[in-house]
Amino acid sequence: MKKVLSVVFLVTSIAFSQNRSEKLNDSAMVIYKSNPQKAVELLEKALSISEENETINAIAKSKNNLGIVKRDLGLFTEAKTLSQEALNISEDSIINASAYNNLGACNRNLGLYEEALTAYLMALKIYEAKNMSSEQATVTNNIGTVYSYLGMNKQAIENHLKAKDIFENADNKKGMSEVYNSIAIVYANDGDLNNALTYFKESLRLEEALNSPKGIAESTNNVGAVFYYMGEIDSALVYFNQSVKAERAIGNQTGIGATYNNIASVLIENDRLKEAKAYLDSGYYYTKKAKSVADIETALHNYSQYYEAKKQPQKALDYYKSFTVFKDSILNIATNSKVAELEIQYQTEKKENQILAQHAQLAEKELQVKQKNTIIYGSLGLAFLLGMLGYLLYNQQKLKNRQLKKEGELKTALAKIETQNRLQEQRLRISRDLHDNIGAQLTFIISSIDNLKFGLKNATLKTKEKLSSISEFTSQTIYELRDTIWAMNKEAITFEDLQARITNFINQASEASQDVEFTFYVSETISAQHTFTSVVGMNIYRIIQEAVNNALKYADATAIYVEISEDIDTFLIEVSDDGKGFNIAETELGNGLNNMKKRAREINGSMEYHAAADTGTQIILTVPKNPERKE
Amino acid sequence: MFPVVLIVAFLLLLVGMLLLFCFRNRTSQKLQALKVNRIKKQIAIHQKQIKVRNSYLNTYDFLEYNLNDSLFTQKNINLNL
Known part of the structure; x- marks a missing residue:
């Protein structure tokens, strides 16, 4: 980049x-x-x-x-x-x-x-x-001019004609007009007035086509002059008159006066005095109006010649005197006016130069402004590009972060589910081992003991009781093993599930001890969908089971009451009986109560018991609704 | 002549940059989609396995399949006490 x-x-x-x-x-x-x-x-x-x-x-x-x-x-x-x-x-x-x-x-x-x-x-x-036709024509014309300097008019004309052809092909009218004039001048210098006339006429036609009044006036005058040299006075007068008309159109009074003077002069030379008078007066009028002293002088001289031709020597002399006086007077005027003219010319040139210098300065400033603008726009463009680049990089990084986050989340989920799957697999393997091996072996022991009891016909009562005790203990072990496997295979236990299991147990106990009245009460406010971990559920169940067993075994109770209620953050489980009770101070606690306490601690709960002789026993277990498992 | 060169260079850079980043982002998105799909498939396989296993576990009855079957009379026990 x-x-x-x-x-x-x-x-x-x-x-x-x-x-x-x-x-x-x-x-x-x-x-x-x-x-x-x-x-x-x-x-x-x-x-x-x-x-x-x-x-x-x-x-x-x-x-x-x-x-x-x-x-x-x-x-x-x-x-x-x-x-x-x-x-x-x-x-x-x-x-x-x-x-x-x-x-x-x-x-x-x-x-x-x-x-x-x-x-x-x-x-x-x-x-x-x-x-490059235009440049070609210019160079060819220059070559023609060199030949003209060398006096090789033929070659000069050839080159001018070539330039003419090129300008004609390019339809460059101004160039053509200039070439025609050059050709006409070469012909005129060579004395070939007919060709000179043709080219002057062509130049005039082009100037007319270009609608250039100044060019028309000059070309018409040139044509008139050639006719004059050719002796064709009428044609010369026609073109002179046209020139006057053109000069009138552009308002050039000096030009009008000068042309009238020319016409008058031609007419006087050809003895057309009657016609000459009007042009003479007009020439004098316009030259005086234009204050063109040279032309006034010519007009006065024309007057003198006019009166001389009319055989009026006195008037001719008067005008000649006026002519000479005017001529003498204008020598100073001419000098002065020349000085003034030069002064004006100098001032004009000076001003023109100043204007041109200002134009050049303006052009230079304009150039500087353009340069500055370009730098500003260039910088802005560059800044925009850099900004855009930054934005695109930021966007790309953002996309990558989003992708990494999503990928990370999915990988975590995958790792979690993989672990869960493997754990479940392990649990299943362990529980299957327990179930297939230890469970089967324990049932085999029970079966063996029962067979033994049946086979020992001469055994003493004490021996049979002992065998029954072993059988019962083994059955208890099987129950516990069964519960362990149940808890192991369950991720979570709902309250509904636990309640069903407790109800089942109480029903079984009720059937086994028909003289005892069982009451199992569950508060209606407890949600059936509340979930415990399998360990918590199993421990609650075990504590209730132990408490009920104790009441049945040791209390001689006639009624056992089991209640589950809830507080804001805890479940309260109460197991009470109306049996003979015991004196807490005097009685040594057995394995049963200690086990219950241990289980309560394991699920972050607490257990209290109240008992006295002949007042029954009350066990209260408090379990937090969302217990954190003890490490 | 100069501003045209500048504008053309500017536009070329801009368009080039946009195309480059667009192409890179698309490539990255395609790769990401492939990775995500692969992980999702793996997760789905595990979920399916856990679900199937759970459904079997839930229908399993310890008493029915173990205890009852094991309680049989062992005739080979012969005590002479």
């Missing part, structure tokens, strides 16, 4: 720096025409970031862009070095093409036309391979 997070951080930081370098490059290339110094500053910063990150293509791009800006500043040698360095390290063909193009432009400006052509052709080759 640590490795994954490190990779994410690394990717994040590299992407950040690359992004920043790219933004600086883009910003610089947007402002370099208007604020080259700021652009140089931004590009140097981008270059420094790229060098820190050791990203080769970013370094190459920054160097080449720096070369382009330096070329624009006229530092051709330095620009050439930078683009050549970019070319040496770049692995990106687009950067290479741009570097070749810049080398071509630098060489052209340095007068190294052959080297310029070689570099341009390299750039063109890459752009063709990459199928």
